[in-house]
Amino acid sequence: MTNFADLEKTWRIEKIEQVIMKGERRRLAGCNARLGVHGKEVSFPLVRITIGGITGYSWSRVSREAAEAMLGATVSEIFSEEQWIDDRFQSIQFPLFDWLAKVREIPVYELLSQKKFSSPLQVPCYDTSLYFDDLHLSSEEAAVALLQEEAMEGYNEGFRNFKIKVGRGAMHMDLMEGTKRDIAIVNGIRAVVGPECNLAIDANNGYNLNLTKHVLRETAQSNLLWVEEAFHEDDRLYRNLKEWMAKENLNVMITDGEGQAARPIVEWAEQGLIDAIQYDLRDYGIVNWLKLAKRLAKSGVKAAPHNYGGFYGNYASAQVYPAIEGFLLVEWDPAQIPGIDTSGYRVQDGKISVPSTPGFGLHVDEAFYERQVRESGWALNR
Numbered sequence: 011m012t013n014f015a016d017l018e019k020t021w022r023i024e025k026i027e028q029v030i031m032k033g034e035r036r037r038l039a040g041c042n043a044r045l046g047v048h049g050k051e052v053s054f055p056l057v058r059i060t061i062g063g064i065t066g067y068s069w070s071r072v073s074r075e076a077a078e079a080m081l082g083a084t085v086s087e088i089f090s091e092e093q094w095i096d097d098r099f100q101s102i103q104f105p106l107f108d109w110l111a112k113v114r115e116i117p118v119y120e121l122l123s124q125k126k127f128s129s130p131l132q133v134p135c136y137d138t139s140l141y142f143d144d145l146h147l148s149s150e151e152a153a154v155a156l157l158q159e160e161a162m163e164g165y166n167e168g169f170r171n172f173k174i175k176v177g178r179g180a181m182h183m184d185l186m187e188g189t190k191r192d193i194a195i196v197n198g199i200r201a202v203v204g205p206e207c208n209l210a211i212d213a214n215n216g217y218n219l220n221l222t223k224h225v226l227r228e229t230a231q232s233n234l235l236w237v238e239e240a241f242h243e244d245d246r247l248y249r250n251l252k253e254w255m256a257k258e259n260l261n262v263m264i265t266d267g268e269g270q271a272a273r274p275i276v277e278w279a280e281q282g283l284i285d286a287i288q289y290d291l292r293d294y295g296i297v298n299w300l301k302l303a304k305r306l307a308k309s310g311v312k313a314a315p316h317n318y319g320g321f322y323g324n325y326a327s328a329q330v331y332p333a334i335e336g337f338l339l340v341e342w343d344p345a346q347i348p349g350i351d352t353s354g355y356r357v358q359d360g361k362i363s364v365p366s367t368p369g370f371g372l373h374v375d376e377a378f379y380e381r382q383v384r385e386s387g388w389a390l391n392r
Contacts, residue, residue, distance in 0.1 A: 177216025
């Protein structure tokens with residue numbers, strides 16, 4: 011896959027630090043079909059590794075105990091020609107990729123794709139912020155107006171692709187009243203964003219087969235791109251849904267795999283029952299995604315890695331995009347966190363402009379980070 015002859019063989023992991031960074035979304039995120047209010051706060055564990063005096067920052071859930079066992083490891087132990095990073099160090103793969111790209115003075119997208127880009131990278135993305143923010147409203151008309159307003163907020167920020175949470179009747183509303191509102195909101199958002207934008211819906215497993223058919227039929231005018239997690243993965247139900255959509259002449263993709271996915275989900279996708287796999291980018295990992303993407307491409311299955319609520323996944327997804335064949339759209343959960351400068355990334359006309367600066371293209375205020383580590387994080391030195 012790649013070689014690491016350019017790295018000094020004496021380089022070792024000298025230091026690993028971690029702290030939870032906290033910030034806010036642009037507005038409070040409401041419920042989805044299976045969970046309560048998601049809130050406005052976002053947080054994630056930011057790890058800094060130091061190897062050869064050079065630092066790499068990124069998301070990682072590595073525990074202090076696991077990190078302690080990694081101290082002193084050499085670059086020849088860490089990096090692998092077969093899969094970039096050895097299994098033992100997968101839990102810190104994100105900061106390792108940031109570090110490696112900085113050593114080579116290239117962005118992560120050039121590192122992973124092994125291509126040189128002559129022009130700025132732009133990747134398609136979607137606004138994933140359209141939750142059940144309307145449950146306090148008794149009027150369907152008012153609910154539609156609120157979600158239209160939120161969609162247009164994203165539109166005015168540069169988004170041209172949107173994912174809409176549906177499944178209000180699964181838990182939060184009467185079944186049919188909630189489903190009727192789902193349909194009205196989807197069609198209402200289409201009316202304000204226009205025909206050129208992509209719309210997808212995500213039921214978080216809050217529908218069953220018949221509800222899914224009903225909603226797809228009633229939103230046919232909105233020309234949906236995909237239906238996500240309509241119900242828990244089931245090959246018989248997906249085969250039925252696929253056959254029904256063909257008869258109805260509905261060209262809507264089926265996407266799934268975000269959460270605790272069924273084991274055979276990739277095989278079902280290869281059989282044509284699922285159009286795109288959505289394993290979470292952070293939990294599944296870049297290394298595994300690079301392997302999986304090659305397999306999916308052989309049967310024409312698309313990739314749509316999940317990313318919500320983790321902040322760093324926005325930027326990691328954009329950087330990984332060119333290295334994953336069939337990557338549909340980057341999921342974008344807008345937020346800001348003190349101490350992290352994201353200004354290199356801009357959303358315009360439905361695409362993210364990705365900075366060409368080395369690593370993941372984010373600037374971390376080192377003094378701020380070190381102060382946070384002292385106050386509430388941990389640091390390990392070799």
